[in-house]
Amino acid sequence: MLKENVTVIFDRKKQVEKRGSGKVELRIYLGRTERKYISLGDFPAEKWEKFASSPQVKAERRKCEQIVGAMELLGNEMTIATFDAYYYGAEQRPTFISSPKKIAPTKYKVKVQPSINLIEYMKEHIEAEDISEGTRKHKQCTLDALKRFGKIQKLTDLTSNNLVAFDEWLHDGTRSDVGIHTYHKHLKKYSHLLYIEGKIGVDPYTQVKFKRGECKEREPLTEAELQKLRKIQLDEKLDKVRDLFVFSAYTGLAYCDVQAFDFEKMTEQQGKLYYIDGSRIKTASKFFTPILGPAMEVLKKYKFVLPKISNQKANDFLHLIETALKLNKPLTFHVARHSFATLALAHDIPIENVSRMLGHKNIRTTQIYAKVLKTTIERHAENLQRAIR
CATH class of the missing domain: 1.10.150 (DNA polymerase; domain 1)
Structure with a gap:
């Protein structure tokens, strides 16, 4: 569970027994070691909780949370001095920061004037x-x-x-x-x-919240459908798009990374397999993934230099291939990446490794990509049944 940046606390200095009342304070976490305390007043023990849930305390807490969030967003130092510069400037809006030299609002410089739209x-x-x-x-x-x-x-x-x-x-x-x-x-x-x-x-x-909604689950291709895709006879344009899709489905690379792929610069050989060691264009996160047999066949076909095509055209042609294959699911380039993830899980590759292959920063994203097939569950269930006899 993530720690809240701002919490309401009571009697931090243990004064209730001596004085009959204690301080209600906001405790603001700034990084791992820095703590900022803002006093909200003295209250008896039986009254502080009611005060802590009052609108004025909620508003003060929300303001502090926004300041901490902004400091993180803008890459500011997470120090009490930086927080104070924001906080005490905030008391005198609309001139939030009296001097731009106190805190650089961003790490980059823009020409924006306060009156600009x-x-x-x-x-x-x-x-x-x-x-x-x-x-x-x-x-x-x-x-x-x-x-x-x-x-x-x-x-x-x-x-x-x-x-x-x-x-x-x-x-x-x-x-x-x-x-x-x-x-x-x-x-x-x-x-x-x-x-x-x-x-x-x-x-x-x-003042307003919007629901995120749910991701529409993309239907990956099964192994049988991938085999069918590889074997179907197509004209030259569709053939190239099919080959790029197959390369993605057997490496896990996204469209933009396929288009940027350079065999000489991005691969290394370990045993009998070649691996792609690179960074994703979209997120800059590292990935390390094998070039499986069907993907290597594609590379050899094009002498290790893959064809170039726009994402829009690739998806347009894939819809034509979808019709030719009589698939009952939409075929887009991104489906190839989902198919790779599902294929890897179906062959018992741990999801942590699949995540690294895809270049995901967290496993939750991989869980969205990879669909656990019924056949995989059935196989594991049979193994479990044998184990508990």
């Missing part, structure tokens, strides 16, 4: 942030959606009512719930940043 503010930050190009593109999608929505352009437009209207606009049937949550996640970051910088008086995301 929200679209320009976000654009400047997105261009300046030290993030992967994939993340930058996703944030640009959020910015483009805001432009099309049209009702949140200026800082004064950033209200809880407009956020609800934006959410309703996003739910037009063309986006998944998880995708919509990503739009909110991006906008929420800049809303929170504006609040911390004192450019808006209230962070509207503290």
